Amino acid sequence: MYTQKVMDHFTNPRNVGEIENASGVGTVGNAKCGDIMRIYLDIDDNGIINDVKFKTFGCGAAVATSSMATELVKGKSVNEALKVTNKAVMEALDGLPPVKVHCSLLAEEAIHAALWDYAEKKGIQIEGLEKPKSDIHEGEEQIEY
Amino acid sequence: MYTQKVMDHFTNPRNVGEIENASGVGTVGNAKCGDIMRIYLDIDDNGIINDVKFKTFGCGAAVATSSMATELVKGKSVNEALKVTNKAVMEALDGLPPVKVHCSLLAEEAIHAALWDYAEKKGIQIEGLEKPKSDIHEGEEQIEY
Amino acid sequence: MENKIYLDNAATTKTRPEVVEAMLPYFTELYGNPSSVYEFANQNKKAVDEARKIIANALGADISEIYFTAGGSESDNWALKAAVDAYADKGNHIITSKIEHHAILHTCEYLEKHGVEVTYVDVDENGIIKLDQLEKAIRPTTILISVMFANNEIGTIQPIKEIGEIAKKHKIPFHTDAVQAFGHLDINVNDLGIDMLSASAHKLNGPKGIGFLYIRKGIKIRSLIHGGGQERQRRAGTENVPGIVGFGKAVELAMATMKERTEKEIKLRNLLMKRVLEEVPFVRVNGDKVKRLPNNVNFSFQFIEGESLLIMLDMNRICASSGSACTSGSLDPSHVLLAIGLPHEIAHGSLRLTLSEENTEEEINYTVDKIKEIVDKLRKMSPLYED
Amino acid sequence: MENKIYLDNAATTKTRPEVVEAMLPYFTELYGNPSSVYEFANQNKKAVDEARKIIANALGADISEIYFTAGGSESDNWALKAAVDAYADKGNHIITSKIEHHAILHTCEYLEKHGVEVTYVDVDENGIIKLDQLEKAIRPTTILISVMFANNEIGTIQPIKEIGEIAKKHKIPFHTDAVQAFGHLDINVNDLGIDMLSASAHKLNGPKGIGFLYIRKGIKIRSLIHGGGQERQRRAGTENVPGIVGFGKAVELAMATMKERTEKEIKLRNLLMKRVLEEVPFVRVNGDKVKRLPNNVNFSFQFIEGESLLIMLDMNRICASSGSACTSGSLDPSHVLLAIGLPHEIAHGSLRLTLSEENTEEEINYTVDKIKEIVDKLRKMSPLYED
Ligand SMILES: Cc1ncc(COP(=O)(O)O)c(C=O)c1O
């Protein structure tokens, strides 16, 4: 069901944990499946993401996308991090089953939420960043009986 | 599906054929299944059935009941022959499958028809013998969909 | 019972040993439920996908258009009932033919009791549907045309492409019961304009109890069996994995051997027809002489009745049929033979022989000899013969 | 994949080798269609009758009351839809429970869209139906009560006898989905007042794709699959002879081994529950502790999510399930766990382990060790754990 890359990141997730006094923390949940993801960012004065950690209550895809997303933003600037979309994460993982696409949205949104928190704490505005929803709900095809 | 006795009478039917100038001939058909049976009786002056022959266009049960019915009436008096019911024929054959019960009615009716013909030719009345229907139609359980 | 002569392949076929071989691991080793997440069940999922692919390829369809069922009857019921449900807003009229299998006809009867209107189009004396009558029967409320690919009794092959064109022209979904045709004739659902197609594995040397319904993408569907999310949420029930795998294998073999196999069947069939027509008086062949399933022969012998004939053939080790197997126990003469215009008593004396590539010339010759003997014997017993 | 630990016997079971052995002749040797008249097919007819007899005996039913289907889902669909059709003149109200299998619940949803009214009775925190609520739900228009015998997720066994009595008192037909119970628990339809009962062979070491519906004499029925005259004209489709024979054999073996087998399962199950409850914090057992299927364990581990747990168990060769197999792919938490009152996030962390007599103590101990490790690892990853 999952690609080898997904399984690798699921089994050996990178960057699990917390960052004390993080520059930004974002927590998002998915109303559809009840899963929750939290991302901690440590951002230096040049706006570079020095460190990133996550905690996830969720399915295999949620864990793997969290892990991959943290890898993808680590060392990047805030603006570069903004461009890490769920599509980019999925591609980096060699894809996800259709029913699991929404899990990757969780990762994107969690990063955005953490960046939003960072911006609020710093009192700055990050161009292109909208206030993240705390609940993600994606439409699903409704089966008629 | 059929008992050994049925198979025996079907494979080696007794009394197949015709009787020229028979004392009585009866032909009956079954509207339900389209089958036809004809019985020829040779009845002597004492009212004893000396000889009997049949021809049947019908299923295995029809052939076997014809055969058995001719055996049962052969040598009997007209009144005894009247008592050869379809039940008696079936019993003598060790039974018929439920869907084939109507075939044995054909034999009973064909004998009755031949006796009726005999009585008409002789200008006599046989007690207990009703004018036979030429068509036999038995009610069947109707399945509701 | 060895050394029987099996001439009833339209009723059911022998499951090929290779098919059984392919199924076996899925009983006791790879017995997982394909809906499970663990690796062990993944192998089942793959096996099911593989079978689906073989079948889709055989039809020129997409794998997402093949839905496994428990057989031809379920597929037929599903196609009709689902269409009635899904297209209720458009209308409530179905067009079918007079010579469909009971899985279609009795479903239509059921639907008629529930407010659906059904037109049963006539066939000609060879059993070919009257296309002009079919087209004229179309109404604004017509939601489905269902005509069988090839008839199970007389083997007549319908003008499916023409029906597909009529259906397309009037934008009406077209279903075909291809239970007798699939694996025996070339079928491409796109070339023929077929929107739904029923098939059953046991008619092509696959196992009993497994079939499929092809449903073209875009056709509205509803479920017949509700429950778990199997078959793209459209047909509930734990997948019959061994059955599906066996079906896939049977289709693979049927497609690979089709040309050679049907050529052999046609040769045997023609021998059988030729000899009987030449050597037995008062006999006719039912069904079209050319547009005919390779393995089907259907005779009517005047003055005799089918069951007697069958039993006597059976006593000579010959397995044959009179009308379709699933209606035996019924006393009515075949609705198919009546539809092609046979009178009641001739319809009663019909004999269906359906061959397989395993039959030999010797068997066919033996069968003809026996038919001659038996027909003669039964006619001597028949009150109709000398009349 | 050898040396896996299979703990998902509620999803499906291994077909017993003896069962496969019994089926084999009916593929390639005795492949005839039981509806045919010749002797060759007679052997199939007899084999089908024999299986029917075994099953009828197991239930205390008459052979004429057993109708073969393609599985539990078809049986459930049939029971409900047929009752709605047949008793339409009496009413249009069905009573069922909140924790039925989707084969019942989705059929009810479908029926509701077609004008049927359905009451879903609550269960208590152990998953046992509220009998007083059930009786109060009865209306003059109630035509069917359908309550499952034992739940597929949490294993809870329902008070079937009491429900049967209520149904009888109010003269309402009573159907039970016994897919998880048949072959695992003693069932006598007369003692328990059951009028219809669904079962599926692959849940008791029989083949997939074959089931039956028991219908008590006197209960009005309609067909679900229309067509040929099979199954006393009630369920069309060429009989799945190998499947039926396999089902018969599986039932024979299940009945013969029931006592010993379930004792063994209970012992293993208790070991599993005891160790996990003692050694893993923040865990609960779902379902009734006593009125429970012998082989079912269902845990909820707080702070972690089911799928992750399953995948990690799988990587340790352990096959388990979270909720029912046929709903995987669905993201919703189990309706059963919600119905017994678990909050959303705890329902998500549930694990179902369903044993067979083939499991060993060693396997169970290994599984518990792995569960401990994995739960610990996942909790360390969970944002809920230290909150
Ligand atoms: C309680 C219950 N009912 C019905 C079913 C459906 O049975 P099947 O998958 O054989 O159609 C199942 C199992 O999937 C079940 O556990």
Ligand SMILES: Cc1ncc(COP(=O)(O)O)c(C=O)c1O
């Ligand atoms: C034309 C046709 N349709 C449908 C069926 C039903 O198929 P099954 O018996 O596999 O349900 C058959 C065979 O019995 C058939 O010949």
Ligand code: FES
């Ligand atoms: S299912 Fe919820 S995050 Fe994947």
Ligand code: FES
């Ligand atoms: S079926 Fe007509 S006489 Fe037997």
